[in-house]
Each structure stands twice: as structure tokens, then as C-alpha cells.
Amino acid sequence: MSGADPGTEPNEDSAGEPSARRKPVVVVVEPETPGNVGTIARAMKNFGLTDLKLVNPPELREDGEAYGFAGHAREDVLPNADEVTFEEIVENYHTVGTTAITGEDDQSHERFPFKTPAELRASLKTVDAPTAIVFGREGRGLNNEELSQLDEVCSIPADDDYPVLNLGQAATVLLYELRELTVDETQLPDTEVVRAAEPDIERFHEYFGDFLASTGQREHHREKNALLMRRLLGRAHPTEREIHSLLGTFRKATTKLEHADHLAAKYDEPVYPRE
Amino acid sequence: MSGADPGTEPNEDSAGEPSARRKPVVVVVEPETPGNVGTIARAMKNFGLTDLKLVNPPELREDGEAYGFAGHAREDVLPNADEVTFEEIVENYHTVGTTAITGEDDQSHERFPFKTPAELRASLKTVDAPTAIVFGREGRGLNNEELSQLDEVCSIPADDDYPVLNLGQAATVLLYELRELTVDETQLPDTEVVRAAEPDIERFHEYFGDFLASTGQREHHREKNALLMRRLLGRAHPTEREIHSLLGTFRKATTKLEHADHLAAKYDEPVYPRE
Structure with missing residues (x-):
């Protein structure tokens, strides 16, 4: 405490220790x-x-x-x-x-x-x-x-x-x-720690690229859409769980889309239904 | 306005013009x-x-x-x-x-x-x-x-x-x-414009230096005190009026202090009263 005396008890925290900074x-x-x-x-x-x-x-x-x-x-x-x-x-x-x-x-x-x-x-x-x-x-x-x-x-x-x-x-x-x-501690959890790790996000983008390819999009469309997703996630700061959920969703979709290609080739069918 | 329709009247300002940004x-x-x-x-x-x-x-x-x-x-x-x-x-x-x-x-x-x-x-x-x-x-x-x-x-x-x-x-x-x-315009005036101009603040520091000298302080004390004042005003961001008021105060004090030196010399008196 400095020399100035506020004329009242100094602030103390609940443990009875003086707080690091006097609160107003x-x-x-x-x-x-x-x-x-x-x-x-x-x-x-x-x-x-x-x-x-x-x-x-x-x-x-x-x-x-x-x-x-x-x-x-x-x-x-x-x-x-x-x-x-x-x-x-x-x-x-x-x-x-x-x-x-x-x-x-x-x-x-x-x-x-x-x-x-x-x-x-x-x-x-x-x-x-x-x-x-x-x-x-x-x-x-x-x-x-x-x-x-x-x-x-x-x-x-x-x-x-x-x-x-x-x-x-x-x-x-x-x-x-x-x-x-x-305020020493707020009720809000530290959200930084739960944002997905960059390698996980990159892995998602790889899978998303596979997914786009498996839909049969042409390469220049795929590139545009991959970038769109990168920008979208870049702004949204996805959590670890979000990234893993998305990854699961697209992985499953890709598997099924690739299987559709296999079936179409095997049975000499078009990969998309006729109009 | 974008394609989305909020389902109610768009925000309009009091003149009936749509506001530049839709307010929540x-x-x-x-x-x-x-x-x-x-x-x-x-x-x-x-x-x-x-x-x-x-x-x-x-x-x-x-x-x-x-x-x-x-x-x-x-x-x-x-x-x-x-x-x-x-x-x-x-x-x-x-x-x-x-x-x-x-x-x-x-x-x-x-x-x-x-x-x-x-x-x-x-x-x-x-x-x-x-x-x-x-x-x-x-x-x-x-x-x-x-x-x-x-x-x-x-x-x-x-x-x-x-x-x-x-x-x-x-x-x-x-x-x-x-x-x-x-909020388009708050009630608070733009305080930036009323901060004193730098040349006025510098002029004040010159006068303050003269004042310190006129008190008879030794040079190394004067330097310390001049710097102290520079730091104090640097933190306080004085207004034009504050600077001019301070300037007037110290100018007057300096004039009187210098006159005291003159009188002391003229009458062979000490410049500070005897202990």
C-alpha cells in the first residue's frame, strides 16, 4: 500500500489477503x-x-x-x-x-x-x-x-x-x-483453448478437397469451393469438436460418393440420374 | 438492402431516408x-x-x-x-x-x-x-x-x-x-481538437524552464524538474486553455522572482529569507 490512507479498511479478498490491486x-x-x-x-x-x-x-x-x-x-x-x-x-x-x-x-x-x-x-x-x-x-x-x-x-x-x-x-x-x-475470474470459459488445432483444420480441408472431387466437380470449381470453405472456417474459428464432426460427415459422404462411381462403372450406369 | 427481407419496415432515420446500416x-x-x-x-x-x-x-x-x-x-x-x-x-x-x-x-x-x-x-x-x-x-x-x-x-x-x-x-x-x-452522434464533444497544440506545449516548457531557473535551483535539479513536468503534461494531455493558464501563472511568477533577485542585489540582501 502506498502512503495514502483511504480512511477505511483496505480491500481484502475472501481469503483475507490484501488484493493485488485496490478495487474502486x-x-x-x-x-x-x-x-x-x-x-x-x-x-x-x-x-x-x-x-x-x-x-x-x-x-x-x-x-x-x-x-x-x-x-x-x-x-x-x-x-x-x-x-x-x-x-x-x-x-x-x-x-x-x-x-x-x-x-x-x-x-x-x-x-x-x-x-x-x-x-x-x-x-x-x-x-x-x-x-x-x-x-x-x-x-x-x-x-x-x-x-x-x-x-x-x-x-x-x-x-x-x-x-x-x-x-x-x-x-x-x-x-x-x-x-x-x-473481476478476478469471469463465468466464461477460456474459449481459446477449445478452438481446433491448425493441423486438424488442415486435415479437414484435405478431406473436403477429396469430397469435392468425389462429387465430380470440375477442377476450377473445386478450387473455388475449397477456398470458399477455407475462408468460411477462417472466419468462424471452428472448435475441435466442430472440425471432427464436419470431418466425419464429409468423410462418410466421400466414401459413399466414391462407391457410387464404382457402382456406376460396374453396371455401366451414369453417375448422376438422367434428367 | 440485400435479398433477405426482415419482414418489417427497414430502419429509416428521422428524415425518412434508409439508414446506411440496418440497426439491430x-x-x-x-x-x-x-x-x-x-x-x-x-x-x-x-x-x-x-x-x-x-x-x-x-x-x-x-x-x-x-x-x-x-x-x-x-x-x-x-x-x-x-x-x-x-x-x-x-x-x-x-x-x-x-x-x-x-x-x-x-x-x-x-x-x-x-x-x-x-x-x-x-x-x-x-x-x-x-x-x-x-x-x-x-x-x-x-x-x-x-x-x-x-x-x-x-x-x-x-x-x-x-x-x-x-x-x-x-x-x-x-x-x-x-x-x-x-449511435450516429454522441453528446460528447470531440476532445481531440481541444488538446493544446504541440508548439504551445513546448513554449510552456521553455517558460517553465525559465521559472525553474528564476527560483535559483541548481542546474541538475532544474533538469530533473523540467523532465518531471514534461512527463506529467505528457500523460495529462493538457487543453489549450490549461496550457495558456499555466503559462500565465509561471510567467508572472518568473517575473516576480527575477525582480526579487534585482532587489536583493540592489540592497545587498539575501534572495531567500534567513533561517
């Missing part, structure tokens, strides 16, 4: 709707965060909307949320204020310059500081006086006709975008 | 909670989409939660939502099914291979096809029988401990990630 805390300033607090808590749990801090929150009843919207975060993130003051956050964290409405240029600095969520992720990756992502009220967001006390500004690019996201949705997008810094 | 439609299969339909409608409007299709939806009352959660999308996306059948969507669109729970490998193909939202964006960028992003029920998502009829699978990477996003939040993340394909 999420601050919501004067949320009006308990449901949005629940939505934010759920997004935090979905994206690996646990430390929720609330400035002047509404009452969060266990039978109310905050808990109703929180999913499994009702078990930990939400009941462990701290009530704090805005000043405590400013004093103890590197702070990132969020806003849908930015400045247009540097005539004033409350809302400009700003980062997009992707830029924020790239920037936070390079430092290890106790960081707070600060969201404002549903209706009015963070005001200029508040933003002027925060270190950075972040804004989600959205449609110019209607760029104002709902508070819970904005937090979800931002935490999704920061997941690389906060 | 959003399909929600058997949503249970009107509020989630409203949240999805709002995310659509935030990220430039308009065409919402619902399979077996609940009643959406104008005084109910769907309209309550939709923000400005209550004016267009929500009232214009179509009721459709799952089969109509399968027949007329390139379909992307969404799920939090993927297969682990290619032992079965209902949920594998899958794309992440970023991979889906990259892939959809390369084609122009009528595309439907299909979301499932709150509780159970899309089932295997439904997914097996859809062309692709997309899953949001989230924390392995709790990867299941709320339906409305999942849709928000996915539509955010696809915004490059769907």
Missing part, C-alpha cells in the same frame, strides 16, 4: 430511489466490487425496492453499505465524478476534460490509488460545485438525442467497462 | 416485469435504437412501471413496440441469443461457442444483415430449445461468483457495447 469503491450522492441503490449494488456484485458508500441515502428497508432490485447483492453489498459524507470521500480517495452532461470545451473545468469509461479503465490500470467512482442524484446528477471537488470526470457516450442514462443503468455500464480491473 | 432490433421473449421492458426501452433510446419487439409480453399500462422506467423512450420506443412470435424472429433475422450461462466447451452447441459483447460488435460491424438481439425471461433466460434456433450466442463477462445480470442491466450493457454500430 462506489459512492452514490443523495440517491432518491431505493431501487436504484439496489440496481447499483447488483451491478457491483456482478462486476466484482463490494464497497458501496452512500451520501444521505433514503431509508433502505429489507422489504423494500433496494433489496428487491439487488439480487444476491442483498446478502452482502447492500447490508454492508456505509453512510458517508461527500467531504470524507473527497479527502480520502482519488475521485471520479460521473455525468451525462459534459462541457464542450475548456472554458470551464467542472465538466471538462472528461474521460469515457474505456479511457477511465485504461487510465486506472496504470495506477494503484484508493479510487472512488462517484454517482449523483437521479434527477440532477452531481452539481458543478461537487464536480469541482472531484479529481476526474467520466461520461458515457450515448445518443446525442437522449444521452441521459438512468442512474442504475449508468452505474452498470461503467462497472461493466471497469471489469478488467475488478 | 431488440427482442424480449416473455418478459415478466413491465419495469424491465421500460429499462430496455430507455437503454435502446440512449444507444440509438428504436425497434423493440416483444414475445408474449405482460400488459404495459401507460401509468405502470414500463412507462415509469422508460424515460423519454415512453414517447416512442415503448408505444411503438410490436408484439411478435419467436418463430417470426427466427425466420426473418440473423439472431443473437443472450445468456449469462454458457457452455464450457463444444460438447453441445446450444450455448457454445459464444461471443462477448465486444466480439459481437466487431463481428456485426463486418456484415449488413437484419439482426435481432434476443433477450430471455428474467428468471430463466432463453431455454436450450430457443437458443438452438438462434444463430449466435452472446454472453456478458461478469464475476464468476455472481454472473447473472438483471435483464434490464444486461440489455443496457449489450446495447452500450454495440453503440458504435447504432
Whole structure:
């Protein structure tokens, strides 16, 4: 840990060891709707965060909307949320204020310059500081006086006709975008390892060439169709199982097609039925 | 337009011209909670989409939660939502099914291979096809029988401990990630143009060098501090106004520091106060 003290317990992982990188805390300033607090808590749990801090929150009843919207975060993130003051956050964290409405240029600095969520992720990756992502009220967001006390500004690019996201949705997008810094392991398997090996794919292309030949296509058609299949698989990144299934299918077809040639020759029949 | 007919009106922009690229439609299969339909409608409007299709939806009352959660999308996306059948969507669109729970490998193909939202964006960028992003029920998502009829699978990477996003939040993340394909113009100004010009930044560094000299620092300290400032500004990408403000500040300081040297010499005083 650096000299800066976030004023709270450092992040620890479930084994009680300090995590390699301090994860951001999420601050919501004067949320009006308990449901949005629940939505934010759920997004935090979905994206690996646990430390929720609330400035002047509404009452969060266990039978109310905050808990109703929180999913499994009702078990930990939400009941462990701290009530704090805005000043405590400013004093103890590197702070990132969020806003849908930015400045247009540097005539004033409350809302400009700003980062997009992707830029924020790239920037936070390079430092290890106790960081707070600060969201404002549903209706009015963070005001200029508040933003002027925060270190950075972040804004989600959205449609110019209607760029104002709902508070819970904005937090979800931002935490999704920061997941690389906060999620240790996702639910998604590593798909790289199951892509078919190149030699298997090449073997498939050989078999597919045999198959094309066995259909009786002329050579220039066969070449075109072989290339078409190469491009198709090249884009699709087939899995090992897909390649082996395809290989089995075409191998069987080729065997039968070649047998048809044999039968046709043996019985002096055409290889394709007469029209 | 290609030969494929999406079976509905092609997307048109507000001027009535066909848009350059067909934007995806959003399909929600058997949503249970009107509020989630409203949240999805709002995310659509935030990220430039308009065409919402619902399979077996609940009643959406104008005084109910769907309209309550939709923000400005209550004016267009929500009232214009179509009721459709799952089969109509399968027949007329390139379909992307969404799920939090993927297969682990290619032992079965209902949920594998899958794309992440970023991979889906990259892939959809390369084609122009009528595309439907299909979301499932709150509780159970899309089932295997439904997914097996859809062309692709997309899953949001989230924390392995709790990867299941709320339906409305999942849709928000996915539509955010696809915004490059769907949002014509964001609310965010182009910040590139307001970064200070390199010659202005270099001029600042010259002035800052003069300032360091005027403080009386020894040369090797000045060099270190000049480089420190160069690195700091290099990372911060200062705006034109910031550079000019800084320049003004240091110019004024330098003037006063040099005057202090003059006064000290004139009156045979030390340039720094005695300890």
C-alpha cells in the first residue's frame, strides 16, 4: 500500500489477503430511489466490487425496492453499505465524478476534460490509488460545485438525442467497462483453448478437397469451393469438436460418393440420374 | 438492402431516408416485469435504437412501471413496440441469443461457442444483415430449445461468483457495447481538437524552464524538474486553455522572482529569507 490512507479498511479478498490491486469503491450522492441503490449494488456484485458508500441515502428497508432490485447483492453489498459524507470521500480517495452532461470545451473545468469509461479503465490500470467512482442524484446528477471537488470526470457516450442514462443503468455500464480491473475470474470459459488445432483444420480441408472431387466437380470449381470453405472456417474459428464432426460427415459422404462411381462403372450406369 | 427481407419496415432515420446500416432490433421473449421492458426501452433510446419487439409480453399500462422506467423512450420506443412470435424472429433475422450461462466447451452447441459483447460488435460491424438481439425471461433466460434456433450466442463477462445480470442491466450493457454500430452522434464533444497544440506545449516548457531557473535551483535539479513536468503534461494531455493558464501563472511568477533577485542585489540582501 502506498502512503495514502483511504480512511477505511483496505480491500481484502475472501481469503483475507490484501488484493493485488485496490478495487474502486462506489459512492452514490443523495440517491432518491431505493431501487436504484439496489440496481447499483447488483451491478457491483456482478462486476466484482463490494464497497458501496452512500451520501444521505433514503431509508433502505429489507422489504423494500433496494433489496428487491439487488439480487444476491442483498446478502452482502447492500447490508454492508456505509453512510458517508461527500467531504470524507473527497479527502480520502482519488475521485471520479460521473455525468451525462459534459462541457464542450475548456472554458470551464467542472465538466471538462472528461474521460469515457474505456479511457477511465485504461487510465486506472496504470495506477494503484484508493479510487472512488462517484454517482449523483437521479434527477440532477452531481452539481458543478461537487464536480469541482472531484479529481476526474467520466461520461458515457450515448445518443446525442437522449444521452441521459438512468442512474442504475449508468452505474452498470461503467462497472461493466471497469471489469478488467475488478473481476478476478469471469463465468466464461477460456474459449481459446477449445478452438481446433491448425493441423486438424488442415486435415479437414484435405478431406473436403477429396469430397469435392468425389462429387465430380470440375477442377476450377473445386478450387473455388475449397477456398470458399477455407475462408468460411477462417472466419468462424471452428472448435475441435466442430472440425471432427464436419470431418466425419464429409468423410462418410466421400466414401459413399466414391462407391457410387464404382457402382456406376460396374453396371455401366451414369453417375448422376438422367434428367 | 440485400435479398433477405426482415419482414418489417427497414430502419429509416428521422428524415425518412434508409439508414446506411440496418440497426439491430431488440427482442424480449416473455418478459415478466413491465419495469424491465421500460429499462430496455430507455437503454435502446440512449444507444440509438428504436425497434423493440416483444414475445408474449405482460400488459404495459401507460401509468405502470414500463412507462415509469422508460424515460423519454415512453414517447416512442415503448408505444411503438410490436408484439411478435419467436418463430417470426427466427425466420426473418440473423439472431443473437443472450445468456449469462454458457457452455464450457463444444460438447453441445446450444450455448457454445459464444461471443462477448465486444466480439459481437466487431463481428456485426463486418456484415449488413437484419439482426435481432434476443433477450430471455428474467428468471430463466432463453431455454436450450430457443437458443438452438438462434444463430449466435452472446454472453456478458461478469464475476464468476455472481454472473447473472438483471435483464434490464444486461440489455443496457449489450446495447452500450454495440453503440458504435447504432449511435450516429454522441453528446460528447470531440476532445481531440481541444488538446493544446504541440508548439504551445513546448513554449510552456521553455517558460517553465525559465521559472525553474528564476527560483535559483541548481542546474541538475532544474533538469530533473523540467523532465518531471514534461512527463506529467505528457500523460495529462493538457487543453489549450490549461496550457495558456499555466503559462500565465509561471510567467508572472518568473517575473516576480527575477525582480526579487534585482532587489536583493540592489540592497545587498539575501534572495531567500534567513533561517
